[in-house]
Amino acid sequence: MAKAGYDILYPPQEDAINAGVLDGKNLVLASPTASGKTLVAELAVLKSVLQKGGKALYLTPLRALASEKYEDFQKYSEIEKSPGRKVRVAITSGDYDSSDIYLANYDVIISTNEKADSLLRHRSPWIADVTVVVADEIHLITEADRGPTLEVVLTRLLKINPHIQIIALSATIKNAKEIGEWLQAIPITTDWRPVPLREGVYYNGQIQFKDGLSRIIPHADSNPIFDTALDAIREGGQVLIFAETRRLAVEMGKKAGALLRRSLPRPDRRGLENIAQRILSTGERTRLGEVLAEQALNAVAFHHAGLPGSHRKIVEEAFKAGRLKILSATPTLAAGVNLPARTVIISSYERYEAGYGRYPISVLEYKQFCGRAGRPRYDKFGEAILIARTEDEQDYLLKNYALAEPERIWSKLGAEKVLRPHVLATIATRFATTEGGLNSFFAKTFYAFQYDPKMIKGKLGDILAFLHREQMVELEGEELKATRFGRRVSELYIDPVSAVILRDGLYTRAKHVTEVSFLHLISRTPDIAPKLYPRRGEDEMLDLFAKEHQDEYMCEVPEYYGDTNGITFEEFLAEIKCARVLYEWINETSEDGILEVHKVEPGDILRMVDTSRWLLHATYQLAELFGHKDLLNQAYELQVRVAKGVKSELVPLVELEGVGRVRARSLFNAGYRNLDDLKGASVTDLLNVPLIGPSLAKKIKEQVGGLIKAEEWEALKSKDTETSEQSLLTDYKEDDSV
Numbered sequence: 001m002a003k004a005g006y007d008i009l010y011p012p013q014e015d016a017i018n019a020g021v022l023d024g025k026n027l028v029l030a031s032p033t034a035s036g037k038t039l040v041a042e043l044a045v046l047k048s049v050l051q052k053g054g055k056a057l058y059l060t061p062l063r064a065l066a067s068e069k070y071e072d073f074q075k076y077s078e079i080e081k082s083p084g085r086k087v088r089v090a091i092t093s094g095d096y097d098s099s100d101i102y103l104a105n106y107d108v109i110i111s112t113n114e115k116a117d118s119l120l121r122h123r124s125p126w127i128a129d130v131t132v133v134v135a136d137e138i139h140l141i142t143e144a145d146r147g148p149t150l151e152v153v154l155t156r157l158l159k160i161n162p163h164i165q166i167i168a169l170s171a172t173i174k175n176a177k178e179i180g181e182w183l184q185a186i187p188i189t190t191d192w193r194p195v196p197l198r199e200g201v202y203y204n205g206q207i208q209f210k211d212g213l214s215r216i217i218p219h220a221d222s223n224p225i226f227d228t229a230l231d232a233i234r235e236g237g238q239v240l241i242f243a244e245t246r247r248l249a250v251e252m253g254k255k256a257g258a259l260l261r262r263s264l265p266r267p268d269r270r271g272l273e274n275i276a277q278r279i280l281s282t283g284e285r286t287r288l289g290e291v292l293a294e295q296a297l298n299a300v301a302f303h304h305a306g307l308p309g310s311h312r313k314i315v316e317e318a319f320k321a322g323r324l325k326i327l328s329a330t331p332t333l334a335a336g337v338n339l340p341a342r343t344v345i346i347s348s349y350e351r352y353e354a355g356y357g358r359y360p361i362s363v364l365e366y367k368q369f370c371g372r373a374g375r376p377r378y379d380k381f382g383e384a385i386l387i388a389r390t391e392d393e394q395d396y397l398l399k400n401y402a403l404a405e406p407e408r409i410w411s412k413l414g415a416e417k418v419l420r421p422h423v424l425a426t427i428a429t430r431f432a433t434t435e436g437g438l439n440s441f442f443a444k445t446f447y448a449f450q451y452d453p454k455m456i457k458g459k460l461g462d463i464l465a466f467l468h469r470e471q472m473v474e475l476e477g478e479e480l481k482a483t484r485f486g487r488r489v490s491e492l493y494i495d496p497v498s499a500v501i502l503r504d505g506l507y508t509r510a511k512h513v514t515e516v517s518f519l520h521l522i523s524r525t526p527d528i529a530p531k532l533y534p535r536r537g538e539d540e541m542l543d544l545f546a547k548e549h550q551d552e553y554m555c556e557v558p559e560y561y562g563d564t565n566g567i568t569f570e571e572f573l574a575e576i577k578c579a580r581v582l583y584e585w586i587n588e589t590s591e592d593g594i595l596e597v598h599k600v601e602p603g604d605i606l607r608m609v610d611t612s613r614w615l616l617h618a619t620y621q622l623a624e625l626f627g628h629k630d631l632l633n634q635a636y637e638l639q640v641r642v643a644k645g646v647k648s649e650l651v652p653l654v655e656l657e658g659v660g661r662v663r664a665r666s667l668f669n670a671g672y673r674n675l676d677d678l679k680g681a682s683v684t685d686l687l688n689v690p691l692i693g694p695s696l697a698k699k700i701k702e703q704v705g706g707l708i709k710a711e712e713w714e715a716l717k718s719k720d721t722e723t724s725e726q727s728l729l730t731d732y733k734e735d736d737s738v
């Protein structure tokens, strides 16, 4: 407690301790945002590590959260576990094709759910030593695309060590008891919050709160969102506006800034100019960064996953310090970092999904937004406001959100697409060696617990048939075994369907195998993300690109629009669109240029780079497995090029730390084409290259070798250090999508 720096326990923390969490009892703690759930996990982890010599695995859904927890746990790394041996804390995320053996030496391991899944697939030996596992934000089980991973990871950990202690932390949900029964854990549900919350709905100049009170909001703008925000700021609060999309988050920031500019007192401006300056001098200069800096001048900012991690950090710090008054953010912030504000405005209670249309958000999601309202120690209460356009809508929102209870959590493991990779992994890791064993493993999942084990059995049969047909799994008598191909696919952490596409493509070849061949091949797999769809008017341009490269596809190309082929051709163009964005990226089109021409969202390139780099790694590995030696060099080089966004000629240069696509181009244009050229250069030479400052020049010399003269060294030391170029990738490592 003292180490954690708190005087007294919050009530949910007391409840958890009374329930025996420090005596090794399993626990499901469902309690509102910011009610102090982390400390419960921290204390149980310490107890296990210090008193029983145990090992802890802390699971979080997001990379950003993993970093936050890692920092939280640092304060315990000074404690001695045994004489002379301090508690060791590690964080692992990213690379899914590794078993991270070194983690055996650590006591507390923080991981994303996906990374933990991949470690299980690599059969990391230390996992058997884990004594306590924390499943943070376990309500995520209900999310269709990522929930099943967490569910399977927990099922598997329980199978490896049935006595493992499980501590599941969740936002308030309806069926904590049911999850508790599944995990054989004591359920605790609380409504307690550190700062009281007032929930209300705005309509026509007035906020109606759920407790019956109301408040008049003065009219200053045509948009009620900003009226509400300005009112809160006048009262001395800060405002968090949740926007539906990244684009809207940026736009709302812009409008809010214009309104605030008129009312800002002078002394604030200095600090704001500082913040804007920091944004501009960090990372590659992009238009998005400029827009952010402009907004910061008006004490406003936006926050979404398309921002580089460094910019997000600046914004978060400035908001926490109270310098920024309004933050306009996408929903990821609600489930992400701890960034509260007096007033939370939920600008829309609807979401849009392509092919599905508009639908209302869940009460669970709404409550998570609300959870960000109220800063402990600063605010006496927090406010969460929905915006209604009609009186009926106001009634509807009060009834269905403010006064409603959050939904039940449902397992989403039943879909064949999500089940498939987990079935393969279960066989490949020898968790199940017969069909009966497979059935009984999946009978232990939450899905089987909630529905009926029989329901999953039929699906398992279909998937087995597919894996057998595609030679990922073979049957010897009763015994189920993964083939080498199957094992590798499981470890590579890709969908078995993607693996089939890659394998077949590598055999099919193309008349000319070029970079487009590979980029198109990976764009065909279900693992490519995000999926990009051609916009109106874009077909022609894509069709042209497709024709220019017609001899380069590692698959059959569907006919042009016909009655029967219309749909497949449309899909083909979507693949071409992904391939084309990547093609421009590796041919050094600027980020802004790509965004403009292809109308993709700012974060899309980042995600695309990450997923396609991964798929190219898988392509390389499969090419090796199937003996396509002649394709290996090409596939390898392309991996580097996609990771860094450069043409071939820059590959040697971007391998240097601190040198990204922009600075590598600058060095190349100045005549430095490889490491030898750089070795021959003096620091002064390097300083003459545009965009190369003293600290980078020094860093380059340290890496390539070669002499630095003493007087140059002295001169260097006296200069200011500048921030180094950040590639999209290093930023992405701390991004909040996995």
Ligand SMILES: Nc1ncnc2c1ncn2[C@@H]1O[C@H](COP(=O)(O)OP(=O)(O)OP(=O)(O)O)[C@@H](O)[C@H]1O
Residues within 6 Å of the ligand: 006, 007, 008, 009, 010, 013, 031, 032, 033, 034, 035, 036, 037, 038, 039, 170, 171, 338, 371
């Ligand atoms: N006993 C305590 N006394 C004072 N502050 C505390 C106490 N316990 C936790 N806190 C603080 O409360 C804040 C929120 O805690 P925490 O991050 O654990 O919330 P949470 O319940 O996990 O919420 P979320 O749903 O957002 O994950 C943290 O800043 C933490 O430092």
Ligand SMILES: [Mg+2]
Residues within 6 Å of the ligand: 037, 038, 136, 169
């Ligand atoms: Mg938490």
